[in-house]
Amino acid sequence: MSHTPHPSGRVREVFGAFLLLGLTSFGGPIAHLSYFRTEFVERRRWLSEQAYADLVALCQFLPGPASSQVGFALGLMRGGAWGAAAAWTAFTLPSAIVLVLFALGTAVLEGPVSQGIIHGLKVTAVAIVAHAVWGMARSLCPDSRRAGIALAAVFTVVLVSGPLGQVAAIMIGALAGMVLCRTQDATQAHTLSLPVSARVGHLAALAFVLLLVGLPLLAWASPSATLAVMDAFYRAGALVFGGGHVLLPLLEAEVVQSGWVTPDDFLAGYGAAQAVPGPLFTFAAYLGAVMGPLGGSLLGAALALVMIFLPGLLLLVAVLPHWNRFRRWVGAQALMRGANAAVVGILGAALYHPVFTSAILGPHEFALALTGFLLLSVWKLPAWAVVIILAAGGIVITL
Template sequence: MSDTLQADRSHWAVFLIFLRLGLTSFGGPVAHLAYFRDEFVVRRQWLSERSYADLVALCQFLPGPASSQVGIALGLSRLGYGGALVAWMGFTLPSAIALILFAQGLASYGDAVPTGVLHGLKVLAVAVVAQAVWGMARNACTDAPRMAIMAAATCFVLLLPSALGQVGVIGVAALIGLLLFKPQPGACHDSLPISIRRRAGLCWLALFLTLLLGLPLLATLFPGQMLSMLDAFYRSGSLVFGGGHVVLPLLEAQVVPSGWVDKDAFLAGYGVAQAVPGPLFTFAAYLGASMNQAPSGWVGGLICLVAIFAPAFLLVVGVLPFWQRLLRNSGTQAALLGINAAVVGLLLAALYQPVWMSAIRAPHDVGLALVALVALMFWKLPPWLVVLGSGGLGWLLDIALTG
């Protein structure tokens, strides 16, 4: 084991470890965290079981993609800032490149793709979001108060669909959690080998807030597509709790009403994103490559990819110096209970609008969505296989109904 630990002490080695995970980690954020545990706790022993559990809890509390944030923190603990960067690149680039290539192909040969295939991918999105709602509700809404928070969040977001409304719901849910819930104080925590000083952490957090507040101002003072894209995707990455699926309504609100991306292309890409390994936030690369205005293609995809992941990096390196005290705080734990329940409500609202309303047009669409849901939840089929099956069944149904 000592030879393995020594071999992991190079940036290239860390990049290759995370690249392999980025190529093979199917199944969403929960599955990614299981892959990480097997690789870094059991096999490589980079950290203890307790340290890993605490790190996961912290990253689930922060806005952004939890699994990517855990990967960034693991790279940071191994080789500092360079390790964090190569860990993120290795885990993220495979799915980002695949989705940009799909967007390029859809733009160049979209007319050659049967409409039934694209509609089948849109219907698949219904099954994927429904699965996420069910899985998260089982863990986050286990009593009457949290069920009430979930229902209220769903109703509010459906009545006032806006990014600001979603952020307000999360803030109110955190306050309700502080008032209602009394979690037990946590046990002792093992330290994670992070060498960042608290002063440096405060600087990273200040940069996060500066960009969050400054980019909208710059986009207003200097109108232009690139600044608007940076602002929209940075804000989406900064304000989403609950993982990749929850970013769907935020991104849809940014890119569809503005005319940047067509709604059909948005949902088709979201369906294909289920077939690729790695973090679902790489869906931003697809959207950037699909822009109806320049920059688009590879440049647009990379701009949106960096913009949506930048908050995750800044928050992780900013908060980690304070992580033990934060996780031991009962108020933080109580607020998190309320936030998690509200996140389920946001996801349930997204399941209705835009996913269901845009994809379900006839009874056979309900049947296709149900088959995809059963395949994912009960048959445990690989996501890429379900994507292929949904596209194929959508094509066959289109032929049968129109031919």
């Protein structure tokens, strides 16, 4: 029987384990979950294989960054509330710091080489989003009903621009899933034990709703750059179904269409986010550092980063006490199938605009983007390697 560390020792243990993962976990959320399984199920034996699988199922069910939610829950299991905070901080900060440094550096970089790198990063976004659409469509739209929901989502976001279109597409997809996707087999559920009381869960749910409803009202009643930024990033984080790539259309609607961030800066940062380890949600830190309302500051980066993660973590805490009963409800599973199919449509629409239309200016860019797509999908290169290759390609086609 191994020695059980003191609670403060457990928090340090959690921080150290997740800091290493935050520095080395390339490849996106599915890869992150594989790293977590190896580290915490096989090596450290913090929980059983069955318990880990159930935890992953919970976090994939909820909107928000699945890998960060799993990490937060693992920290909660191991070290309580402080362990959860340590896990999130250690896993998130490495990539956030790198992206903020990139944001600050782009303001002083000049010349054809730096412009070529930025151009290559924009083309990288085309390849990575196309790869994400392709992979998500195969897993989330395997039948004609869910393919139809995805197509309806494309028409919805085309006809209704901005965040309202994305919200409407997800809601329509969820309702369609309730009607059309009930014939699927129910997911097998296993008991999951996490130290969250029903009272804490209710408070987290209340906080989630109050912030989602209250922030836009406060921003409208008392115009403030800080409140506007908090509202935009909180709402984007609250509506992300299907992984970090879905942030692209949501954040583009919030920060580019509002004029806070230029399209070029937006796509360059999104491309750079593929080259760093850790969660893709740290793209928010880059945006906070370059956008106009708060003067492009470290405060803006920190505020955007916290607000985009907060809704997903609040929802996780809210659901944990009730999850074992809820996920046995066939209707809930059908609802999420429809919502996830709608996500594919939203991302597919974003692949054309703004990603393709902003980055592909001619045959050279198209060939470079196609190269990146094939490197990801056929040769299975990691995303960070593709970023480096396409950034170098951007220099070549710019010179």
